[in-house]
Amino acid sequence: MAGPSEPLLLSHHIDSDDSNVDHKTRPEALTFDNIVEQSLSDFGFWQLFQVFLVGLSYFFDAQQVFITVYTDAYPTWHCVNHTICDHSTSDICKLPRSAWEWDGGSTDKTVISDFGLECSSSLLRGMPTSAFYIGGVVGGFALALVPDGFLGRKKLIFLSTFATSVTAISVIFSTNVWIYTALKFVNGFSKSQTFSYAMVLISERLSTKWRPRATMIPFTLFVLGFMSLSGIAYLAQHSSWRFLYLYTAVPALIYCIFLHLFALESPRWLHIQGNDEEAIKVLKSMSSRDNKPYLESLVSHQLPLEQESVEEQPRYSIKDFFFQKWAFRRIVVVMIIMFGLGMSYYGVPLAARDIDVNLYLSETLNAVVELPSFVITPILLERFNRRSSVLVNTLLGGASGVFCFVSSVLGKSGLAFAFELATFFCARIGFNLMAVYMVEMFPTCVRNSALMMFRQALVVGGACCPLIASIGRDLPSVSFAVFGVAMSGFGLFVLILPETKGSSLCDTMEEQENRDQTIKTSHC
Structure with a gap:
């Protein structure tokens, strides 16, 4: 069987009277990339179904990412003994416990009231959320050591x-902040690569033509998950914070059953594993009716696979980035950019609690403003090159963060909130752009590992946010300036990256390097 960088079918002369096959699509030497591009050239119902099915993992991923905005929030309180307590001027930490109580009378409304953290340091209050992100970082590096071909995209x-669902349920059994922090770490570890696995599986089952638009579907589902969390939290606002974990994790477990039964494996991954027969079957099940004769013709004119010799294909993992200078430089630059975007994307919703607006309204609006980004991102990807789009977007987002800080200092809460939304919106667009850009910059054999590192940098940026956002309670909205400067400053590194607009996906490191050299030479 041909290797992944070689033509899959060499000099297969299909009869000239075969009316089911378009002669323009039958080059003398046909690569697997040609087959994928041709068979998936029409985005039909089954492709949409597969993108939606795998993309639903983003829906539940978003709920776990942002759930601490509600479960770890500082609850409201009121005075019981008005002779010594005045809500507008009294410091809760200097009052006897009998002089005040939490609104609603519940002591387990949030983690802070349940574990008595109202007078604890910002570091301790933000520790569980930071542990979640640190768990994601540790899990990402640990899983990145697994060879890229291990298990397959679907199983991963x-x-x-x-x-992630099982560990989220386990969180409800926490009895103190330390157990809660440890379980949040495990939860973060478990979900560390959900984004990477899903994005790779979706991208490798799309043609170049449809990739910019179709990859926005899972991102849209992520936002809908964020929005649904706001609704669930609002409905459960008088219940214990533990129920919020239960309401989000149980549906995710049910979803896993459908994912296991109906999701298809990546044809590109099957190809580099030497299983072209199964790869063609996947393509046939996903292709439109007009393209099925094309695949049937390939099967009917190909030699039986069992008669061909299968060569051992090398296994790639994260260590391969250190042996290729171009790959190492590229992954480092991408991680720097994603670190800045991660600080803004995860940090801004946390810091929004310090602006004088309703928490449920502010988080819902943060989710709503993401929706237009999925219309704007494909337009940017199709009309402009990758580098310019990322650069302009990060500069605008950084400026919005600084203006948010200035508006807050001047006491203009409404204007500050508007700039907060703009900062979050730009962070979301930057994330979308970089996700598609990243898929195009690395070949199939290491794409999973590359997206793991992409996600790692994003999560490391997110891990810094709870502490920065907590400090913002003492220095109003200074966190927005920090997030904005980080987004703009690190965004400048995109100028080092190559342009990939219009490029098809490569399968091997050698193929990627050769294509990049060809593009560089042609530009010179």
């Missing part, structure tokens, strides 16, 4: 989503 996304 299933296991990741299942483990």
Whole structure:
């Protein structure tokens, strides 16, 4: 069987009277990339179904990412003994416990009231959320050591989503902040690569033509998950914070069953594993009716696979980035950019609690403003090059963060909130752009590992946010300036990256390097 960088079918002369095959699509030497591009050239119902099915993992991923905005929030309180207590001027930490109580009378409304953290340091209050992100970092590096061909794309996304759901349920058994922090770390570890696994599986089952638009579907589902969390939290606002974990994790477990039964494996991954027969079957099940004769013709004119010799294909993992200078430089630059975007994307919703607006309204609006980004991102990807789009977007987002800080200092809460939304919106667009850009910059053999590192940098940026946002309670909205400067400053590194607009996906490191050299030479 041909290797992944070689033509899959060499000099297969299909009869000239074969009316089912378009002669323009039958080059003398046909690569697997040609087959994928041709068979998936029409975005039909089954492709949409597969993108939606795998993309639903983003829906539940978003709920776990942002759930601490509600479960770890500082609850409201009121005075009981008005002779010594005045809500507008009294410091809760200097009052006897009998002089005040939490609104609603519940002591387990949030983690802070349940574990008595109202007078604890910002570091301790933000520790569980930071542990979640640190767990994501540790899990990402640990899983990145696994060879890229291990298990397959479908099994990895299933296991990741299942483990995240189980660990989220385990969180409800916490009895103190230390156990809660430890379980949040495990939860973060479990979901560390949900994004990467799902994005790779979706991208490798799309043609170049449809990739910019179709990859926005899972991102849209992520936002809908964020929005649904706001609704669930509002309905459960008088219940214990533990129920919020239960309401989000149980549906995710049910989803895992459908994912296991109906999701298809990546044809590109099957190809580099030497299983072209199964890869063609996947393509046939996803292709439109007009393209099925094309695939039937390939099968009917190909030699039986069992008669061909299968060569051992090398296994790639994260260590391969250190042996290729171009790959190492590229992954480092991408991680720097994503670190800045991660600080803004995860940090701004946390810091929004310090602006004088309703928490449920502010988080819902943060989710709503993401929706237009999925219309704008494909337009940017199709009309402009990758580098310019990322650069302009990060500069605008950084400026919005600084203006948010200035508006807050001047006491203009409404204007500050508007700039907060703009900062979050730009962070979301930057994330979308970089996700598609990243897929195009690395070949199939290491794409999973590359997206793991992409996600790692994003999560490391997120891990810094709870502490920065907590400090913002003492220095109003200074966190927005920090997030904005980080987004703009690190965004400048995109100028080092190559342009990939219009490029098809490569399968091997050698193929990627050769294509990049060809593009560089042609530009010179």
